Amino acid sequence: MDKVRLIDIKELILSDNRDLAEQIRKYLKDNKVFMLNLMASPGSGKTTLIIETLRRLKDKYQVAVIEGDIESQVDADKVAAEGVTAVQLRTGGACHLDAPMIKEALDTLDLTALDAILIENIGNLVCPADFDLGETCKAVVLSVPEGDDKALKYPVIFSVCDALVISKTDYLELSDFDPELLAESVRRLNPSIRIFTTSCKTGAGLDEWCSWLSDQIKAATA
Amino acid sequence: MVSVHLQAGELRDIAAEWIQRYFDYLSRGTLAEGAKIVLTKIPAQMTCQTCRAGFNADIRADKIECPECGNDKAVLTGGDEFFIESIEVI
Secondary structure, eight states, X not given: OOOOEEEEEEEETTHHHHHHHHHHHHHHHHTTOEXXXXXXXXXXXXXXXXXXXXXXXXXXXXXXXXXXXXXXXXXXXXXXXXXXXXEEEEOTTOSSOOHHHHHHHHTTSOGGGOSEEEEEOOSOSSGGGGOOOOOSEEEXXXXXXXXXXXXXXXXXXXXXXXXXXXXXXXXXXXXXXXXXHHHHHHHHHOTTOEEEEOOTTTOTTHHHHHHHHHHHHHHHHO | OOEEEEEEETTSOOOHHHHHHHHXXXXXXXXXXXXXXXXXXXXXXXXXXXXXXXXXXXXXXXXXXXXXXXXXXXXXXXXXXXXXXXXXXX
């Protein structure tokens, strides 16, 4: 009987993604460009938030958008209609963006002419949280119709983000959603997270969100 | 190859049965064919912001508090690990 031998490996899975993400982070830093990784479930209002954010920031900063979608390029078309450069990434089934895809998108952009890049990740509260894209900041959008218990059901994404944008607060009147309850459960996992309560319909909270984002862009481009 | 020992933090959404299924498919016709995937979960680690004690946390619990001082201000310090610990070969 042959002897079974144990071989120590101790090798990180996803280490190639992490290494490329670190290279991207350095590349952005060298070019003084800020990059946001915006994550959320489908239909939470990511594209609408990006459009409203562009309207408030595009005169102050040179911004480009990387749109991740499984199929179609409707989101990139909406961004382009705002006069902003958009790169559409079609994953053809993959449920998250990863560093190699971002590298490909960055290769089509002139970083010396940019201050900020906003990435709209694939609509999904699970997998995107596991993949470092080399971004400067991560943010998650959660809309009122999704419910205030989502931090308990998807704790990882809420624990890795720098900011949480609660969207569609114009629906609050019609729902049992308690923003305080959500904030409490999110802060338990992530005490330093910034929380913005917004509605793209009424414009509520968008200035606060854009002012925070503006501070992050200033810090990265200084 | 007899087995592959993986370690995954509680924060990684890893489904052991799917990993085995994909591994079986991908390893067909290779030296790794038939190897069993042994997954060990590493608990989420938190550090209390008040007394600095480290503890294992159930991040899906309704309330997370420090077992030492009872405070509920803690930060995540581990639980996103994902690596191959070792392989067993004949």
